[in-house]
Amino acid sequence: MPPGIDTGDTAWMLTATALVLLMTVGLGLFYAGLVRAKNTLNTFMMSIGALGVVTVSWALIGYSLAFGDGSGFIGNFDHVFLKDVGFAPYGETTIPQVVFFCFQASFCIITAALVSGAVVERMRFLPYLGFIALWSIFVYPVMAHWVFGGGFLADGGTLDFAGGVPVEMGSGFSALAAAIVVGRRLDYGRQALLPHNTVFVLLGAGLLWFGWFGFNGGSGIGTGQNSVLAFINTLLCPACTLVTWFVLDLIRGRQVTAVGAATAIIVGCVGITPAGGYVSPGWAMALGVIAALPSYSVIVWRPRTRVDETLDVLAAHGIAGFTGILFIGFFAQADWNGISDGLVYGESALLGDQALAALVAPLYAFAATFILLRLMAFGFRLRVTEREEAIGLDVMQHGEEAYVTGEGAILVEPDGERDRGMFVTNPV
């Protein structure tokens, strides 16, 4: 190994990367459970699709745009086609750049997959793949560069530990734009559109939380104090959000709901994402409580609007990320993070830096995604037809069904012949 590599850091980052990759599958499960049965596979495939398409575009150009030196706004082309991504450490880190590349790739993948929550149950699959390929070139790397790649926010002093700017506000406000451009589902506001499998939703949320220990715990790019601080905070903060959500559910509906619990886990994980390595465990618990309130309000309010931001990516990610970013400005503690104090500990400058990030991130994410999808709409039909939407995207877009019984299925290939009347009961 070249000089400057720490084996312990590298071992943890290899693990953390794999944990974050699992999050995308967990997200697919989470989203699949929230939609109607006829759209289960399509919804899941939107996350799986990101694992393929976004990884390729990240290797080709996205990584370079995020982590090449470039300007304050965007990176450059130094690392296109993986050029100079080798065993030597990236920047100040103590891990090989190949590992750093993979870790950051896993962030871009899940962020693109998150946006799919806004357009499920009506967007055509191929335009969707095209969209996330372009989105992971023009939107995510820019915002990642601002905070992770030496861009103007990082230079200005904004603290964002694990991606409140590119991942959470990036996905949340992009989702809002995508929902507006693609338009609402035909049945939205006319019929009750219920989650078809809440067990998937809970399991998906659990997998996401599990993976989030790699997401936040790995964002120190090593095993330093910030990393272990982020680790404990990733346990404490979502737990507090969960309990708070129980209380909010009880006040509002007199019952604690499972979908609410799953949502709370996500909101808590998102809230601590930017703040994980910067606030004390005590304040992380407070953040868990505070983050629940704005996100819960948006989730209650959004379905009353005409905007079918279907799976509430804005509320769970955009709003909770916004809360987390601002929270750092008040409660960051140099004793814990070794970098900067927040307003409560006597340093007022940080809050301004955080507010700047909380302003520009939503603006860029919304505007860039809105323009990108509007341009795509000139060349491609983004939505399925009304009939396809009614029948379901699993059958119409993939030619498969999630819950197929096989009754009445006649083998065509291989070796099947209609004339012989061969019936297969369970095609594998």
Added chain:
Amino acid sequence: VKLVIGIVRPEKANDVLEALYKCEVSGLSISRVQGHGGELDRVQTYRGTTVKMELSDKVRFDIAVSDDFVDPTINALCEGARTGDVGDGKIFVLPLERAVRIRTGETDQAAVTPVGS
């Protein structure tokens, strides 16, 4: 008293319910059934296996109504379930020998008249 059986597309079931409620037919049962009419088969592929789905999912409405309500019920089923494509379904009307409301023991017309109407 007649039994009206309607077999419709699952994606139109909500529209049918809406149309039925509009003409004040509120007593009904539905079940998920599979069947085959004249529609084209759907082809699906699972790994190397390509199959033709001969049976389509349908929703079946069983509605017992007094004679005056037969036509409104049929109209509601047609209006709610029609897309114009093959596979919209069928309606069957059968004479009903007897109907009993379990709670009260009422029979026939009284048994199929919704409470409170």
